[in-house]
Amino acid sequence: MSCKRTGKQTVKFASxxxxxxxxxxxxKKEGEGPLAKSFDYISEDSYFGERSWEKAESAMQRLAFxxxxxxxxxxxASIQYVFAxxxxxxxxxxxxxxxxxxxxxxxxxxxxxxxxxGLTLAAMSIDGGYADTACAVTSSHFxxxxxxxxxxxxxxxxxxxxxxxxxxxxxxxxxxxxxDGPYITHATTGIIRDAGICDANNMGAAMARAAYDTLSAHxxxxxxxxxxxxxxxxxxxxxxxxxxxxxxxxxDGADI
Amino acid sequence: MSCKRTGKQTVKFASxxxxxxxxxxxxKKEGEGPLAKSFDYISEDSYFGERSWEKAESAMQRLAFxxxxxxxxxxxASIQYVFAxxxxxxxxxxxxxxxxxxxxxxxxxxxxxxxxxGLTLAAMSIDGGYADTACAVTSSHFxxxxxxxxxxxxxxxxxxxxxxxxxxxxxxxxxxxxxDGPYITHATTGIIRDAGICDANNMGAAMARAAYDTLSAHxxxxxxxxxxxxxxxxxxxxxxxxxxxxxxxxxDGADI
Numbered sequence: 001m002s003c004k005r006t007g008k009q010t011v012k013f014a015s016x017x018x019x020x021x022x023x024x025x026x027x028k029k030e031g032e033g034p035l036a037k038s039f040d041y042i043s044e045d046s047y048f049g050e051r052s053w054e055k056a057e058s059a060m061q062r063l064a065f066x067x068x069x070x071x072x073x074x075x076x077a078s079i080q081y082v083f084a085x086x087x088x089x090x091x092x093x094x095x096x097x098x099x100x101x102x103x104x105x106x107x108x109x110x111x112x113x114x115x116x117x118g119l120t121l122a123a124m125s126i127d128g129g130y131a132d133t134a135c136a137v138t139s140s141h142f143x144x145x146x147x148x149x150x151x152x153x154x155x156x157x158x159x160x161x162x163x164x165x166x167x168x169x170x171x172x173x174x175x176x177x178x179x180d181g182p183y184i185t186h187a188t189t190g191i192i193r194d195a196g197i198c199d200a201n202n203m204g205a206a207m208a209r210a211a212y213d214t215l216s217a218h219x220x221x222x223x224x225x226x227x228x229x230x231x232x233x234x235x236x237x238x239x240x241x242x243x244x245x246x247x248x249x250x251x252d253g254a255d256i
Numbered sequence: 257m258s259c260k261r262t263g264k265q266t267v268k269f270a271s272x273x274x275x276x277x278x279x280x281x282x283x284k285k286e287g288e289g290p291l292a293k294s295f296d297y298i299s300e301d302s303y304f305g306e307r308s309w310e311k312a313e314s315a316m317q318r319l320a321f322x323x324x325x326x327x328x329x330x331x332x333a334s335i336q337y338v339f340a341x342x343x344x345x346x347x348x349x350x351x352x353x354x355x356x357x358x359x360x361x362x363x364x365x366x367x368x369x370x371x372x373x374g375l376t377l378a379a380m381s382i383d384g385g386y387a388d389t390a391c392a393v394t395s396s397h398f399x400x401x402x403x404x405x406x407x408x409x410x411x412x413x414x415x416x417x418x419x420x421x422x423x424x425x426x427x428x429x430x431x432x433x434x435x436d437g438p439y440i441t442h443a444t445t446g447i448i449r450d451a452g453i454c455d456a457n458n459m460g461a462a463m464a465r466a467a468y469d470t471l472s473a474h475x476x477x478x479x480x481x482x483x484x485x486x487x488x489x490x491x492x493x494x495x496x497x498x499x500x501x502x503x504x505x506x507x508d509g510a511d512i
Contacts, residue, residue: 127384128383130380189362
């Protein structure tokens, strides 16, 4: 096995890349939540000054990218790769957001896992010696996601009890070979798990099995317990998905 | 700059990964073309025994994966990463094709560049020390692509003179740290170029500028001329796009 592998799904970075800057841009609802202070920009306007929600999502992602660049005092020319993706057809939010950046571009489709996927690949590109600085960026927009996956909001459909609320938010992280941390020390890549859920209004239950599997693989590969961490963050599983993951771990005898 | 970089967009692999097996699975029309002998499976049935063209595309990708595995005499368990993507919403062809493989999965969206993107990242994962064996796989299907990007075939729309024919085809390549070649020695990653073409029936012209730019970057980064290569292969630019790329190079004084 190659030297950097630690178990079936996890790799350990020889020189852990550092997150040198990050930025978050969100909509009004997200700005009213408990994380408000950690966002760089909160828009009162769900259109972000654009004429469609899809264009708004793109504007949001561009804003997050610009804020992160400013914090790191870097220009796009000093970034060797951008790893970007979103939830829309042909990942148009990302493509139009990054169109004028002139950075070598890798398009990703990982849905809720896109940010983790981007961070993993950006970290590999740096630790592997292919880049000094790389960028991971993603976005979602409640209104464009409803149109994409469920019904256009204009339809006024009733929300089911299991329905989640896709965040109107974009995030960007800049990674570098040199920096004072936080560092990306390991990456555990998930495998596809189909829980057989066919309800577009119950995405939490659909994703729960995969989240549990990936977390279990991470703990197993590293020989650690969930309480090794102060905080474990997943893509949004919602109330239903979250309780399923906790129940899976309870069956394993782990209090997560 | 990091040691493996050769110019702005190109990296050089320290230990070039080898393509140890590859497979191609195509539809009837492709099977009647000049490359017929190089395909592993030609289906007379555009549905590949499935009930929709989207499911057919997934079946095709699974077949390509299985053929490549058989040639390499490998089981899915010996592959550390799969890099997969296609043209459909949420890349469903790839996700359903790889669902039962239990291989750590990276979803890509690069449209016509997906195979190049997958080969680049798979090569990085191996040369970087994160994997011994990795897989790049992609697919497209004329009938699902027409529905996705233009009109459902049932509509019977007239084809414009610039319209291309999306291949009904899936390809899979297995890369390994050890092997007798062909080797992936360099990778040049493209940047987004919007040529301002808004006609879904003229994708060749839309892509030509990006193809020219990436090829130019490759030649420039390596200090070589187009005649360095016996064969230069791009995503399908069609008649229109191909002639635009040749014209761009002619303006640079290069006969490509």
